């Protein structure tokens with residue numbers, strides 16, 4: 306008889322635990338869906354902005370960039386920061402940095418192969 310009472314108590318505790326877990330899952334699912342809506346909207350806006358900005362890039366350069374981007378896990382360009390490639394953090398030769406800073410030539414990082422750029 307005592308064992309039956311013990312098992313009923315365990316069952317009640319487990320039911321309480323299950324209900325709490327289901328409520329937590331429901332809350333997390335609601336959070337996830339809300340965040341997904343926000344990110345989907347943001348992706349749509351940024352995709353539109355990218356398409357608009359890409360119109361000013363010469364088509365051959367854009368194709369080259371897109372190929373690097375596809376081959377390099379979505380990051381086809383490295384910004385030069387303090388003489389380093391921001392993508393792979395490798396120190397770049399100073400003459401290469403000067404070329405990128407002072408010309409319109411398309412140069413690649415010698416380590417990761419991404420296009421290098423300088424931003425103001």
Ligand SMILES: [Zn+2]
Nearest residue numbers: 390393414417
């Ligand atoms: Zn690099």
